[in-house]
Amino acid sequence: MKKALLQACAVCVGTTGAYAGGLDRSGQGVNILFEEGSVVQFRLGYTDPSVSGTQNGVDSGNVAESFFTPHLAYKHAFTDRLDFALVYDEPFGADIEYPSNYPLSINPTTPFGGRTDVLRAKADVDAITALVRYKFDGGFSAIGGLRAQRLKANVAVPAAAGYEVDTDSDIAFGYVVGVAWEKPEIAARVALTYNSKITHGFSQTESFNFVPPVFPPSAVLVTAETESEIESPQSINLDFQTGVAPKTLLFGSIRWVDWPQTVFAPPNYVNIVGDNLVDYEDDTFTYTLGLGYQFSEEFSGAVTAGYETSTGSEVTNLGPTDGFWSLGLGGTYSLERAQISGGVRYTDIGDATTTTGGEFSGNSAWSVGFQITYSLG
DSSP states (O other), X not given: XXXXXXXXXXXXXXXXXXXXXXXXOSOOOOGGGGSSSSEEXXXXXXXXXXXXXXXXXXXXXXXXXXXXXXXXXXXXXXXXXXXXXXXXXXXXXXXXXXXXXXXXXOOTTGXXXXXXXXXXXXXXXXXXXXXXXEXXXXXXXXXXXXXXXXXXXXXXXXXXXXEEEEEOOEEEEEEEEEEEEEEGGGTEEEEEEEEOOEXXXXXXXXXXXXXXXXXXXXXXXXXXXXXXXXEEOOEEEEEEEEEEETTEEEEEEEEEEOGGGOOBOOHHHHHHHSSOSBOOSOOEEEEEEEEEEEOSSSEEEEEEXXXXXXXXXXXOTTSOOOOEEEEEEEEEEXXXXXXXXXXXXXEEEOOEEBTTSXXXXXXXXXXXXXXXXXXXX
16 A cells, blocks of 8 residues: 555544543554654644533533644664654643533632632643564564653632642653554554553642631631642553555554543542542543545545444543544645645534533534654655
8 A cells, every 4th residue: 555545544543532532632553653664753633622511500611622632753763673763642631611600610618708710620641652663574563662741730620619729740651562463465454552551649739718617707718738649541552454455445443541540539629529539430442444545646535433432421520521423534645755644523522411410412523633744764
């Protein structure tokens, strides 16, 4: 298969992780390792979600902010058997904000001078991953690598006595291991990779309002420096492709993410509410299947369908979605050394019920992506 066809499929898949699993964004792919020779690659995705619901008869409006998903990679072929890659991406993230009249945005101490805010959450997670691939005889290869990941978060829950937590930035480390098999004559490839969990331990500032038993009552802002841990979850990716007809490629992936590993329980929030700030009951499976076609030596296109199973469990108000299905379209134009790709995807976001009784339905997202891969010779 020509490079343009593979690139069209890659950019089509590259946008599919942008609204998977609530916080899942990049999909943690390792496809850069399978590029020919030495290359540099840049991809930028943009997702504009529309997520709204109601609680106690109050409409939330669109609570999900739009976001970018950058990807920058360099791959070097040391020998015919040994490849190295360095990848920057943002594997997870959150950016959500509710209106001031939403029930969970109302601070019960406001009549006594407590501060005003809205229910909101912002989590920034970025990572640099160093990968190596060693090729054995018979088309088999082994993959391994180390990942350095940075996390910072800020969350406000006004209904919990005006609560807010602001974490320090923390860098922690994990690893990647995998195996692959290829048969270039029919453009066949299967790759299985495991991403370890990464445990972040950080200092944070928790603050909330307290109304002492005095008259007249007056809210006091309490601030405390505390410590917490949170784990980004382990995951497994299975990617596959094969030629099925002249100039035609069938491709797909299955991604499993162990979300119950991710628990955020700041001590003062737990004391106020009696529960974790963030946790998940179920893991997720995300499926992608697509078909690519090479229209000419220069241009190839691909279509893709995605599906993530709905768990049916109640979800946090900071991620009020449950599963999805999606349709995507991508194309690549190939120059002498560069492949320029673009893609668009529509996602129908699954209905969800939150732990506080919010009902979210009829939601969706549009994503677009641009990618350029340049051969260094």
